[in-house]
Amino acid sequence: MILELRQYTLHPGRRDELISLFExxxxxxxxxxxxxLPGLFRDADDPDRFVWLRGFADMAARKAALEAFYGGPVWKAHRDAANxxxxxxxxVLLLGVVRDFSDASVGSPVTAMIHYFDAPVTDDVVEKAAAEPFLAVFRGDYSENTFPALPVRVGEQVLVTFGGxxxxxxxxxxxxxxxxxRSALRVR
Structure with a gap:
């Protein structure tokens, strides 16, 4: 599975407008x-940030789905309002699943940590993360962006964890x- 961690910076005071339209x-x-769409979030520390997770079976599925969505009638009808x-x-970070969310119930706020490394994340670091009590663990995926109309951050060596x-x-x-x-991850 391929996951996108998407962080949008919004015009001041417009986050709830985007969330309403999005949902x-x-x-x-x-x-x-x-x-x-595992998670749709308000950033608790930034009133002008919307964070969301979007998943695909693989990069080929990502390409096909994004072409269909962004070329389709719903996006065309609402893109100007969203943009x-x-x-x-x-x-946007592309991520591969190490350990996916096993429970859709989370505390609020849920902590997401992006751990940055100077070199590719080693298997022993991934194993260490998997042994911790995180809700979920994801590793940077460095596949070629199959939908270049939507840029992704490249060259970032990351591990992303959710939960304490x-x-x-x-x-x-x-x-x-x-x-x-409407987040699939819900507050318990």
Whole structure:
């Protein structure tokens, strides 16, 4: 499985507008194409940030689904309204699953940690992360971007964890995320 961790920087005060539009128009339309949406979140520390997870069976499925979605009628009908809320939508990491979410119930806010490394993440670091009590663990995927119309961050050596646990590198970005009403990951 391939997962996108997408962080959108929005125009001030427009996050709830985007979330309302997203949950009304973009959830079912993506799921119908075989896309999974494990998490939709408000960043608890940044009122102008929307964070979400989007999953695909593999990179070929990603390409086909994104072509269908962004070439389809739902996106065409609502893209101007969605894009009007955004300053930046290019902060995207491609990830492979080490350990997926086993339970859709999470505390709020849920902690996501992006652990940055100077070299490729080694298997022993991945094993260490998998042994910790994280809710989920994902490893950077360095496949070629099969849908270049949507940029992804390249050259980043990362491990992404959800839920409480230790820092696994000397540089860690921590996100405190609150699931939205339509998030598959829900507050217990």
């Amino acid at each position: 009304r128009e973009f959830v079912e339309s993506q799921v119908a194409l075989g896309i999974t 009007a809320t955004m300053i930046d939508s290019d902060n 646990g230790p820092a696994l590198s000397s540089r860690v970005e921590t996100l405190r995320l609150e699931p939205t009403l």
